[in-house]
Amino acid sequence: GENVEQHPSTLSVQEGDSAVIKCTYSDSASNYFPWYKQELGKGPQLIIDIRSNVGEKKDQRIAVTLNKTAKHFSLHITETQPEDSAVYFCADNQGAQKLVFGQGTRLTINP
Amino acid sequence: NAGVTQTPKFRILKIGQSMTLQCTQDMNHNYMYWYRQDPGMGLKLIYYSVGAGITDKGEVPNGYNVSRSTTEDFPLRLELAAPSQTSVYFCASSYPGQGKSGNTIYFGEGSWLTVV
Numbered sequence: 001g002e003n004v005e006q007h008p009s010t011l012s013v014q015e016g017d018s019a020v021i022k023c024t025y026s027d028s029a030s031n032y033f034p035w036y037k038q039e040l041g042k043g044p045q046l047i048i049d050i051r052s053n054v055g056e057k058k059d060q061r062i063a064v065t066l067n068k069t070a071k072h073f074s075l076h077i078t079e080t081q082p083e084d085s086a087v088y089f090c091a092d093n094q095g096a097q098k099l100v101f102g103q104g105t106r107l108t109i110n111p
Numbered sequence: 112n113a114g115v116t117q118t119p120k121f122r123i124l125k126i127g128q129s130m131t132l133q134c135t136q137d138m139n140h141n142y143m144y145w146y147r148q149d150p151g152m153g154l155k156l157i158y159y160s161v162g163a164g165i166t167d168k169g170e171v172p173n174g175y176n177v178s179r180s181t182t183e184d185f186p187l188r189l190e191l192a193a194p195s196q197t198s199v200y201f202c203a204s205s206y207p208g209q210g211k212s213g214n215t216i217y218f219g220e221g222s223w224l225t226v227v
Contacts (some may be wrong), residue, residue, distance in 0.1 A: 001170070006153075032214050043115075043201050043218030044154070089153055098144070098169065099216060101153035 002027045004092045006102025014110050019080055021105045023090035024072040032093035033073045035064060037086045038104075044089060048075070077107075085109045113137050115219035117202050123225045124192040132187040132222050134202030142205045143185040144169075144216065145177065147198040154201060160185055192226045199223050 006023045013019045025033075031052040036044035050057045050064045050073065057064050061080075066073040077084055087106050091099040115136045124130055136143065141162050146154040146169075156169030160179040174196060176188040185204075189196060205216040 004153075034214070034216075036218075041221075043203075043220050045218070046215050049214070093214065098156055098159060099154075100170075101155075103153045104151070 002030070002092055002094055002100045004090060004100050004102045006090050006105060008105060009103060010106045010108070012108045012110060013080055015080055015082060017080055019075075019077045019084070019107055019109075021075045021088055021090070021107070022072060023074070023092075023102050024070075025092045026071065027092070027094075028068075028071065030092045030094075033064070033066060034091050034093075034099070035062075035075045036089045036091065036101075038089065039086045047088075080109045082109050082111060115202055115204055115217055117200075117219035117222050119222060120220070121223045123227060124189070126192060126194065126226060128192050129188070129190050130192070130224075132189070132200055132202070132224075134185045134187065134219060135183050136185075136202075136204040136217075137183065138204060138206075138217065139182060140204035140206045140217075141182070142207065142216075143179065144203040144205075145175070145185070145187045146201045146203065146218075147171065148201060148221075149198050157187065157200075189224075194226050197224060197226045 003026045034049035037047045038044040063076045087104045090102040118133045144159045145157040148154045155171045158177040160166045200222045202219045203216045
């Protein structure tokens with residue numbers, strides 16, 4: 001079945017610096033790649049997504065890039081703030097809107 | 112809209128007991144899902160449903176059952192609970208489409224289950 005690999009598992013950055021999280025997928029037919037943010041004790045929330053017909057999408061301080069040839073996509077957070085501290089998950093849509101999730105990245109923003 | 116509501120929030124079960132996790136959504140979504148999240152891991156799909164009366168197995172269905180008698184409700188049944196079922200369970204819903212919110216999956220707050 002489809003496999004989504006996410007790196008790094010933990011990431012610590014200084015407030016104001018940028019953070020990058022990368023994911024690779026195996027199914028070349030995949031066409032939808034969301035990123036979810038999970039705060040402690042909460043369910044995951046969608047923060048940004050990208051479809052396979054575009055290479056980059058931005059929403060204020062967050063952006064996602066997609067390289068279909070290499071089968072990887074990345075989350076970029078600029079000007080990080082303490083409230084960005086959370087666990088981030090990438091995912092890949094397997095049809096019938098079923099998501100296969102990466103293992104997660106625990107992001108810590110240091111003041 | 113309340114979104115996706117799960118109950119109970121926390122539960123401790125003894126080995127061999129059974130229980131049902133309740134899930135309801137008020138967004139009129141066709142698709143509903145149950146995921147489990149083990150500590151430090153991503154979410155794995157247990158069961159999903161594309162509409163009332165239709166259910167399908169996900170990646171890790173063993174030990175669980177579901178039903179979908181209405182659009183709003185998607186309960187998850189654990190029969191003969193085992194320690195391996197200790198996890199956080201998330202119910203979710205979505206609707207198909209290519210619009211701005213199409214494909215967006217909305218999650219509930221989670222249900223923490225411990226089997227001892």
